[in-house]
Amino acid sequence: xxxxxxxxxxxxxxxxxxxxxxxxxxxxxxxxxxVHLFRPSWDPSEGGTYPWDDLxxxxxxxxxxxxxxxxxxxxxxxxxxxxxxxxxLARRYADRLTHVTxxxxxxxxPAGLLSLGSMPEGKDMGRIRFEIVPGYPLPFPVHGFYxxxxxKPMDQGDCED
Numbered sequence: 796x797x798x799x800x801x802x803x804x805x806x807x808x809x810x811x812x813x814x815x816x817x818x819x820x821x822x823x824x825x826x827x828x829x830v831h832l833f834r835p836s837w838d839p840s841e842g843g844t845y846p847w848d849d850l851x852x853x854x855x856x857x858x859x860x861x862x863x864x865x866x867x868x869x870x871x872x873x874x875x876x877x878x879x880x881x882x883x884l885a886r887r888y889a890d891r892l893t894h895v896t897x898x899x900x901x902x903x904x905p906a907g908l909l910s911l912g913s914m915p916e917g918k919d920m921g922r923i924r925f926e927i928v929p930g931y932p933l934p935f936p937v938h939g940f941y942x943x944x945x946x947k948p949m950d951q952g953d954c955e956d
Contacts, residue, residue, distance in 0.1 A: 796889045799896040809845045813877045818894040825946040830939035833870040833911040852903035866910035911940045919944040
């Protein structure tokens, strides 16, 4: 498993804004499935002092009226949270993952982005809820969003789920 860090920021405008993806070798009959990690919940008072005008641009047209770019920021990780998540994944899932990639959001975000937590689940799109795995050690829940339609089916015998 390789850890790729692309999140080097000198002066972040708020404590949050770090994101991570994992690539699972074999998952639900697909190979090299990309999963976007996020925090599914947070304290409602969090972000009360964030400089929202600097974090979300009002110059962009909203992508969708349902979007909430504030939620995109709030479901991202702090540097400490991201380090805990990466260590946990490396220890627990190293044999199942090919990559863990970390990155930083680019501020200001456009208004109207859809958060990962608002994405619907269905036949191809779904959510991994890491906190339901026995022995989950992190003090906060982590979910992963995936879209199987973006990945080709495995050939017979490629790997076992």
